[in-house]
Amino acid sequence: MLPYGRQWISDDDIAAVAEQLRGDWLTQGPTVARFEAALAEYCGTRHAVAVSSGTAALHVAALAAGVGPGKVGITSAITFVASANCIAYCGGIPRFADVSQADGLIDVDDLHRRCQALDDAGSPLSVIIPVDFAGQPADLPAVRRIADRFGAVVIEDAAHSLGATYTVDGANFRCGSCAHAEMAVLSFHPVKHITTGEGGAILTDDPVLYKRLAVLRSHGFTREASDLLDRDGPWYYEQHDLGFNYRITDFQSALGLSQLGHLQTFLTRRRELACLYDTAFSQPRFRGRLQPLVQRVATANSYHLYVVNLLPKVDQPIEALRADRLKLFEHLVGKGIRPQVHYIPVPRQPFFRRVFGVNPGEYPGAMAFYAGCMSLPLFPAMVDDDIGRVVSAIAEGLGVA
Numbered sequence: 001m002l003p004y005g006r007q008w009i010s011d012d013d014i015a016a017v018a019e020q021l022r023g024d025w026l027t028q029g030p031t032v033a034r035f036e037a038a039l040a041e042y043c044g045t046r047h048a049v050a051v052s053s054g055t056a057a058l059h060v061a062a063l064a065a066g067v068g069p070g071k072v073g074i075t076s077a078i079t080f081v082a083s084a085n086c087i088a089y090c091g092g093i094p095r096f097a098d099v100s101q102a103d104g105l106i107d108v109d110d111l112h113r114r115c116q117a118l119d120d121a122g123s124p125l126s127v128i129i130p131v132d133f134a135g136q137p138a139d140l141p142a143v144r145r146i147a148d149r150f151g152a153v154v155i156e157d158a159a160h161s162l163g164a165t166y167t168v169d170g171a172n173f174r175c176g177s178c179a180h181a182e183m184a185v186l187s188f189h190p191v192k193h194i195t196t197g198e199g200g201a202i203l204t205d206d207p208v209l210y211k212r213l214a215v216l217r218s219h220g221f222t223r224e225a226s227d228l229l230d231r232d233g234p235w236y237y238e239q240h241d242l243g244f245n246y247r248i249t250d251f252q253s254a255l256g257l258s259q260l261g262h263l264q265t266f267l268t269r270r271r272e273l274a275c276l277y278d279t280a281f282s283q284p285r286f287r288g289r290l291q292p293l294v295q296r297v298a299t300a301n302s303y304h305l306y307v308v309n310l311l312p313k314v315d316q317p318i319e320a321l322r323a324d325r326l327k328l329f330e331h332l333v334g335k336g337i338r339p340q341v342h343y344i345p346v347p348r349q350p351f352f353r354r355v356f357g358v359n360p361g362e363y364p365g366a367m368a369f370y371a372g373c374m375s376l377p378l379f380p381a382m383v384d385d386d387i388g389r390v391v392s393a394i395a396e397g398l399g400v401a
């Protein structure tokens with residue numbers, strides 16, 4: 001089976017973990033700090049806080065951003081559920097903005113309208129969480145302007161976009177750099193660019209947010225003399241807030257550091273493979289049937305996913321397109337290829353409908369995107385022939401072989 005994504009662990013990764021296991025620290029120790037410094041340096045931020053998952057990273061970031069009971073947070077309708085769950089974890093109200101069907105990225109005009117509507121209704125907006133879907137940077141400068149206008153904090157969900165870049169007025173920015181966000185969140189799940197098994201991180205330039213994130217990661221404890229209300233012996237600490245055990249371990253951080261050393265190779269290979277797909281799908285036989293995600297100008301995708309959209313035939317209703325997609329999916333599975341669908345629109349999930357009264361009908365872009373999208377196998381250990389195999393199977397499945 002050729003899966004849609006897969007980690008690449010090499011001998012030096014294994015050696016790095018083994019060495020760590022022989023050392024003194026199993027849980028959070030000095031290697032976590034080294035991993036954080038390397039992440040911050042790569043992304044170009046002053047601080048990084050490594051945690052036990054990308055979901056944990058989103059949770060503490062939302063708390064640090066001030067999400068709480070009665071406060072609203074908005075994310076993209078096409079994302080992994082964790083981008084919205086983090087708002088609910090804090091007791092806040094998750095809301096969504098629609099996406100553009102061509103690229104699955106947050107539609108900033110729709111975002112602006114929804115922020116305005118919330119503002120008109122007197123609902124306090126606390127955070128906007130744009131998502132760099134599939135590895136392509138969202139329109140972060142536009143999100144920044146909207147957030148400033150409505151007084152919201154921006155948390156970039158960069159779980160897909162480690163290594164991606166975008167250009168604004170001739171200046172180049174890296175996803176996760178916090179040039180247009182207060183915080184950015186990474187995930188090190190095995191299908192992402194680099195892995196620690198489970199793991200995640202929050203990046204920020206803000207020293208106050210940094211401190212708050214570090215405290216929330218570990219039970220809400222502080223030991224800093226300037227913060228303590230009382231004093232006792234060297235064992236003394238105080239809990240000032242309700243925190244969590246969201247720590248990552250030293251041996252996971254050793255894996256993360258070693259993987260970070262391979263990131264450039266991984267990125268180059270992902271881009272080469274994506275280019276092979278692009279070339280294949282530009283053939284006339286696929287025209288009007290299947291289209292890769294449209295790439296935004298002045299951005300460099302880091303290709304966490306390679307997503308294609310099955311296009312509707314003339315006057316084809318959305319239900320029929322979904323049936324065609326299912327048929328193609330099953331054809332590929334029959335050929336030993338395991339694609340995936342990213343994502344079922346979050347507003348369609350029963351939890352958000354039942355608890356927050358979200359109506360999926362208000363997200364036509366996301367629903368149309370969902371009807372035809374499919375993520376094809378893409379991971380750095382794939383060989384060129386794998387791409388040929390997938391393309392042939394798709395051509396067969398579409399009857400254009």
Ligand SMILES: *Cc1c(COP(=O)(O)O)cnc(C)c1O
Binds near residue numbers: 083
């Ligand atoms: C993977 C992912 C996360 C976090 O996932 P974890 O599995 O908890 O590390 C968050 N948002 C998006 C968009 C993701 O793809």
